[in-house]
Amino acid sequence: MSCTSAPLAGVRIADFTIHAAGPFGTQLLAQLGAECIKIESKTRPDAFRKPHAVYGRMTAATFDQVSVNKLSVRLNLKQPEAVQLAKRLVSICDVAAESFRAGVMKRLGLGFEELRAVKPDIILLSLSSCGQSGPDSHFAGYAPLFGAWGGLGWMTGYADGPPVEMRHVMDHSAGIHAALAAMAALLQRRRTGKAQHVDLAARDVASAMIGDALIQASMGFTPARPGNSHLSFAPHGVYPTKQPDRWLTLAVRSDAEWRALLRELAQPVLSNDQRFATAEARLHHRDDLDALLTQSLASFDADTTAERLQCAGVCAHVSWSTLDIARDPHFRSRGATTEVSGADIPSRLAVGAPARFSKTSDVGIRRLTPALGQDEDYVFGELLGLSSAQRADLQRREVIL
Amino acid sequence: MVEPPGGSPLRTAPPLLDGTSQSALFAFLSSGKHSLVCDLLSQAARGALQDELETAHILIDDTPVRDRGVRNLDPDAVAKRFPRLIHVSVLPFGASGPKADWDAEEVNLLHAGGEGYLLPNGLSHERFPDRPPLKIYGHFSQYQGGAMAAFAALSAVWAAPEVGGQYVDVSVQDAVLSVGAFALQRLGDGSVEHRSTRRFRYGGVFEARGGFLEILTLEDRQWAALVELLGQPAWAQDETLRDPLERSRRGDEINQHIRAWMSRHNVDEIVQRAQQLGVPAAKYRTPADVIRGEHERSRGVVAPLILEGGKQAEVLVAPFQFRCTPLQTTGRVPVLGERLPGPVE
Numbered sequence: 001m002s003c004t005s006a007p008l009a010g011v012r013i014a015d016f017t018i019h020a021a022g023p024f025g026t027q028l029l030a031q032l033g034a035e036c037i038k039i040e041s042k043t044r045p046d047a048f049r050k051p052h053a054v055y056g057r058m059t060a061a062t063f064d065q066v067s068v069n070k071l072s073v074r075l076n077l078k079q080p081e082a083v084q085l086a087k088r089l090v091s092i093c094d095v096a097a098e099s100f101r102a103g104v105m106k107r108l109g110l111g112f113e114e115l116r117a118v119k120p121d122i123i124l125l126s127l128s129s130c131g132q133s134g135p136d137s138h139f140a141g142y143a144p145l146f147g148a149w150g151g152l153g154w155m156t157g158y159a160d161g162p163p164v165e166m167r168h169v170m171d172h173s174a175g176i177h178a179a180l181a182a183m184a185a186l187l188q189r190r191r192t193g194k195a196q197h198v199d200l201a202a203r204d205v206a207s208a209m210i211g212d213a214l215i216q217a218s219m220g221f222t223p224a225r226p227g228n229s230h231l232s233f234a235p236h237g238v239y240p241t242k243q244p245d246r247w248l249t250l251a252v253r254s255d256a257e258w259r260a261l262l263r264e265l266a267q268p269v270l271s272n273d274q275r276f277a278t279a280e281a282r283l284h285h286r287d288d289l290d291a292l293l294t295q296s297l298a299s300f301d302a303d304t305t306a307e308r309l310q311c312a313g314v315c316a317h318v319s320w321s322t323l324d325i326a327r328d329p330h331f332r333s334r335g336a337t338t339e340v341s342g343a344d345i346p347s348r349l350a351v352g353a354p355a356r357f358s359k360t361s362d363v364g365i366r367r368l369t370p371a372l373g374q375d376e377d378y379v380f381g382e383l384l385g386l387s388s389a390q391r392a393d394l395q396r397r398e399v400i401l
Numbered sequence: 402m403v404e405p406p407g408g409s410p411l412r413t414a415p416p417l418l419d420g421t422s423q424s425a426l427f428a429f430l431s432s433g434k435h436s437l438v439c440d441l442l443s444q445a446a447r448g449a450l451q452d453e454l455e456t457a458h459i460l461i462d463d464t465p466v467r468d469r470g471v472r473n474l475d476p477d478a479v480a481k482r483f484p485r486l487i488h489v490s491v492l493p494f495g496a497s498g499p500k501a502d503w504d505a506e507e508v509n510l511l512h513a514g515g516e517g518y519l520l521p522n523g524l525s526h527e528r529f530p531d532r533p534p535l536k537i538y539g540h541f542s543q544y545q546g547g548a549m550a551a552f553a554a555l556s557a558v559w560a561a562p563e564v565g566g567q568y569v570d571v572s573v574q575d576a577v578l579s580v581g582a583f584a585l586q587r588l589g590d591g592s593v594e595h596r597s598t599r600r601f602r603y604g605g606v607f608e609a610r611g612g613f614l615e616i617l618t619l620e621d622r623q624w625a626a627l628v629e630l631l632g633q634p635a636w637a638q639d640e641t642l643r644d645p646l647e648r649s650r651r652g653d654e655i656n657q658h659i660r661a662w663m664s665r666h667n668v669d670e671i672v673q674r675a676q677q678l679g680v681p682a683a684k685y686r687t688p689a690d691v692i693r694g695e696h697e698r699s700r701g702v703v704a705p706l707i708l709e710g711g712k713q714a715e716v717l718v719a720p721f722q723f724r725c726t727p728l729q730t731t732g733r734v735p736v737l738g739e740r741l742p743g744p745v746e
Contacts, residue, residue, distance in 0.1 A: 187559060188726070204697075214429075219418060321593065334498045355575075
């Protein structure tokens with residue numbers, strides 16, 4: 001799995017995470033070249049190996065984005081011998097990543113001190129819903145709960161409606177921050193030679209998305225839920241066009257952009273209305289402006305209008321469905337979407353390189369979701385030096401399960 | 402933080418702190434940074450930036466591609482002058498590809514990356530099915546781009562001993578797509594997601610007395626605990642509901658029962674009891690709830706922030722902690738140009 005021209009070539013990760021946020025973070029590290037060894041078992045597989053009925057998926061996923069580039073081994077961590085093997089694995093890794101509930105790793109015998117004993121400069125990345133300390137640290141949660149706890153769910157929504165639940169983007173935002181924190185810890189280790197325990201609470205990532213509102217609240221103010229509006233820009237929002245469910249997003253930041261919008265739309269009802277002559281006036285009459293703009297745009301084609309407005313210097317984009325994304329040549333040209341296929345996986349699109357590097361350019365998907373335990377010859381055989389007979393015995397006794 | 406004369410536009414970006422002209426957004430984003438004023442359009446003044454880059458490890462830059470030349474920020478030229486520098490460009494649509502010159506604000510980017518089209522889902526969409534899609538509060542997309550840029554920058558620093566400096570191109574739109582990857586994964590499985598159907602079959606947002614809460618039970622044991630929370634009602638004793646697939650099929654019916662029960666109970670009491678029983682549940686907390694939260698305070702997530710003029714606020718330090726070497730907690734909003742050109746002390 002070595003890829004010498006990737007930025008993280010040579011970094012090895014023992015990955016105990018199995019649900020969304022953690023696997024997403026380690027997937028980013030793996031896309032940048034880290035060797036990521038996923039530790040699962042038949043009784044504790046990655047979430048994508050199982051049905052997800054509450055989400056409407058009645059079978060295992062055929063392709064798992066967050067497992068790309070990863071190696072898979074099986075260890076039944078309920079068995080002390082498996083824990084010992086996990087420690088041996090960690091001892092040859094740079095990072096151990098886990099997303100158990102707080103305290104579980106310690107109970108398993110895989111707490112930070114235990115891991116530091118076998119690898120003195122280990123980076124332990126603990127990603128959980130509420131962190132490793134504090135009165136709520138034992139709470140279990142998923143992305144919508146992170147958003148609820150963290151305040152992002154409350155601040156998102158129509159002003160006269162309920163809060164909005166965050167979905168996978170919340171998990172994955174926690175994952176990006178986890179990958180970022182892991183890199184900071186690795187660089188700190190390079191400088192100090194010392195181990196680090198990174199404690200990431202996904203609810204805190206949700207709170208970081210409302211950092212401005214938290215400052216307001218700390219001074220006794222009550223931040224308002226803005227919906228699609230902006231406190232300085234008008235018009236600003238999401239508008240219907242002549243095609244059903246084909247929306248145009250607009251953000252007009254200045255009088256010059258407003259005039260450009262008027263030129264492109266050529267709508268006298270807007271151009272001649274003095275209520276909209278200045279930015280301040282447009283903000284004051286925002287509701288009336290939105291109503292008139294909604295009427296005007298109802299006869300426009302969303303896609304051609306967005307292109308024309310961009311050419312005129314106005315921030316505009318169509319609200320894209322996944323089908324639009326799949327067809328987009330811009331994403332393709334950047335490698336942000338990429339076609340993948342495998343023995344049991346017909347050709348399909350996946351999310352590729354998260355960034356483009358000028359020198360360490362071997363970034364992106366190199367292999368697809370591993371089968372459970374697919375890489376034990378390499379990991380248990382080559383890296384840990386276990387013989388075939390030893391591995392067969394461990395398997396018979398369900399240490400490897 | 403290199404600012405133009407007059408300051409970064411962020412200094413006046415909303416929301417403003419009531420009764421002041423200070424931006425809460427700028428306060429959040431600038432805490433702990435230094436401010437250096439440099440007019441990149443003036444050849445003479447540009448020297449201050451060049452001096453900084455002599456010793457800097459990373460240059461993070463959001464100059465539009467078409468404006469780079471006049472500001473002396475063309476990546477090839479920067480690399481020639483500073484071969485050890487990591488130069489990270491973060492732009493709405495990236496610096497390459499057919500839309501590299503497109504401009505966008507947050508509302509455009511959330512939709513250009515696919516997530517905007519899928520919001521709102523659940524209860525909010527149910528109540529307002531005909532309204533336009535809804536953005537996430539604040540600058541969610543741009544923060545994903547920023548976090549991805551920081552991650553990529555540190556990864557390039559990691560590789561620097563072997564390859565030296567390099568240029569990294571990050572796109573906010575790509576970052577939104579990345580965090581929304583499951584929609585593309587589901588497309589590959591044959592499903593096109595839509596906000597009207599992207600909802601949990603049962604569970605989600607509920608209105609109770611005194612507020613809203615979120616409940617989500619993915620595991621059988623969590624479902625059993627939820628039934629316990631609800632007081633073992635007769636409808637939940639139906640044997641067929643032991644099957645998670647059957648529960649999904651009858652999700653609307655289940656939610657009607659749960660909603661009726663929630664409307665009769667207090668939100669804080671529900672959440673407390675739910676967590677005791679092992680039901681994943683959380684109250685939708687306001688910013689004031691979060692900033693005053695006992696959990697946040699005990700973890701040291703919230704810290705003092707000194708605003709310009711000396712007033713004190715509080716700020717979220719970082720969404721992660723380094724337990725062996727705790728992060729510095731007290732922050733300060735930098736005065737414009739407080740950092741004079743010259744070597745860092």
